[in-house]
Amino acid sequence: IYHSVVKNPKIIPGNTVFMLYDTYGFPYDLTEVMAEERGYTLDETGFNQAMEEQRKKSRAAATFSADAADAALILLEKFKPLMENLSETIFNRDTLTLETELIFANSTDTDDGALILKESPFYVESGGQVGDIGKIYADSFEFEVHMVMNHQNYYIHLGKFINGNSGDANNDKSVTAEVNADRRWSIMRNHTVTHLTHAALRQVLGPHIKQSGSYVGPDRMRFDFSHHQPMTDEEIERIEQIVNSEILKATDVNTDVMDIENAKKTGAMALFGEKYDDNVRVVSVGTFSKELCGGTHVNNSSQIGPFFITLETGIASGVRRIEAITGEEAIKFMIDAQKNRKEAASIIGRPEPELLEGIQALKEQNSQLQKELKKVKANMFAGAGTSVGNEEEINGLIFYTHFFGETDRDTMASWIDSKKEANDPVVAVALGLVDDKMTYVGAASKAATESRIHIGNLTKELLAQFGGRGGGKPNFAQGSVDNESKPEELFETAKNIIAKDA
Structure with a gap:
């Protein structure tokens, strides 16, 4: 997951979420909860696309398997009387193409078919190795081999007739069997x-x-x-x-x-x-x-x-x-690795041999800038609480609210921290769109908590009314609400709860 979020550190791609579901059995909801706890969101659209693609493949495979199985069963039924007089299929592992004799062929109305050869170069899936694909052909037909199964040491080649049909094949006993060599x-x-x-x-x-x-x-x-x-x-x-x-x-x-x-x-x-x-x-x-x-x-x-x-x-x-x-x-x-290396070196303006040094320098520089930015944001709100947000008095408490619009967690945290550290009895709640998600933070100063305000409990009660969830400690809480929630309605509801509790 770490590598998959390098390009967008806040969103886990849909194909990664699908891989967790398909390969490791992680339900989407569980992945979403775990992601939220770490500040990530999921690419739901990408996940649904990957799921639909898998369904299409499954439907196609099921259709082929059913038709091919029908052809194979009918073939075996017709072939049984001949088995006593025929030797088992010979597997020739030393060649990918050979001239051989067609023992029997059968097909359905959809051209799905099954062929048995006297000798075959096709490997049957076993021991962890997948089976071969390829084609079997003669002057009168061409048959595309999709898979091979072993029934009592008779190799049954399953697939589809591209030209001709099983009747043509049975009339043309001398055939060429050709494995897909590159594969x-x-x-x-x-x-x-x-x-x-x-x-x-x-x-x-x-x-x-x-x-x-x-x-x-x-x-x-x-x-x-x-x-x-x-x-x-x-x-x-x-x-x-x-x-x-x-x-x-x-x-x-x-x-x-x-x-x-x-x-x-x-x-x-x-x-x-x-x-x-x-x-x-x-x-x-x-x-x-x-x-x-x-x-x-x-x-x-x-x-x-x-x-x-x-x-x-x-x-x-x-x-x-x-x-x-x-x-x-x-x-x-x-x-691809060389191409990415060249592009990365070009982006950071360093020669390729100095690429790692350049990335490390950028990382350190970014870390330092983040620290400085955090200080700037903290100073922006410290001592200037009245300049950002709305203020009103409720039963001796100072109540601050503010909707940040599109923002980041650090900005909201800096504002809320400035209220939490106030000497006066202060309660503050804020909303902001962080990575397209309506995020909530709340705080109560020490003097406010001594006045029976528990911002964690208040938050839990408040957010439940707006399709969200959250909670926290007496002096700090966080959570999220439905993106369609109206900030002014949430702030008014918070005001009423405070008036009731204070």
Whole structure:
């Protein structure tokens, strides 16, 4: 959240609020309450837009899933009699394009369909790695593969007919299956780097590190692991250095198939609680990393490209999560970072090597100016209480009111503090629009509190009548009211309460 409010330090963007809701389960109302306590407001419009976009995606996914599932179920029903005489689908992990035989195809009225091939280059989602997409085609049809599922070791390719239909496909048994190569390469980069990251984490944090979950997609990799505390910036930087160093070594990535017992004897890492076949695949990156893995990988570590960790956070007690990018995503990350660095250096008028020094100098200068401004505001009201606000006498008390219009908290605080420190029995209340929110402050001097005035209780009673809430101590209170509230009506109501209590 801190990083998301750098551009506008008073408003939390809608996409950030939605991420808290969608990823971590924070209700909007709870986030709003927590934000208010810290002086922030939420971008409700942006949140609603993100929510509507998610609904659209869910509706689209649900529609496809339902139609594709129908096609798959009908296909399986028709395919069952043929199963006894056919061998299972062969997964060819060594190529992204191959000529193969179409065993059976089926489609719905909406052109959603399902195809079964004798041999397939498409990876089925498993072990944290997402499945492939691509196309299957011949002279008479073209089929877009959106996902692949494994049913009793028959690979069912789900998607949509772009040209032709299942009838055309069934008449044209010789087909070409083609995986989306760019996407698969991005996935392979992220999968191999997951292994390198696992090894680096054990090296930096200790041998207690155990994998608790993972996601390997074309956009990023996510790795969950057991650890008792957040990683420090230095530890994250060290992981990045180690992994990028291993990438630059251009080490071959080797895969050996062996029985599970021999695999464990070689020192290959196995996931606790995971079930393995008698024969397993052992993926090694030199002597740095060795794990049991059925996923797809690059041939050489140099094919991964640059590696950057973009997130480190906790997801449960004793479980940490990191997310990282490689390849094209990492290159884009570097280009954007360089662009931002140049723009920032230009804005503050410093050479790039002096950027951090310049930002630190600006921060210190801003801090000093804020202190001086606060003093000016305090002096502006001190000793000049009658010059700002309305004054009237109520049963021996001096009652001040003032509507600041658009203002800031410091200005309101300076005015209210000048009234609170008065020697006379003074009660003061003020309203102001702070970050487009009608904000209230109230104060009572020592002499006023001795006259049975408790500004905290008065505030609680007052603001409830104007769609707001607030409260505080005997001598100071704060809160907020509905933005449509009329200051003169609130001040008149406050006057009546004081007249009753004093």
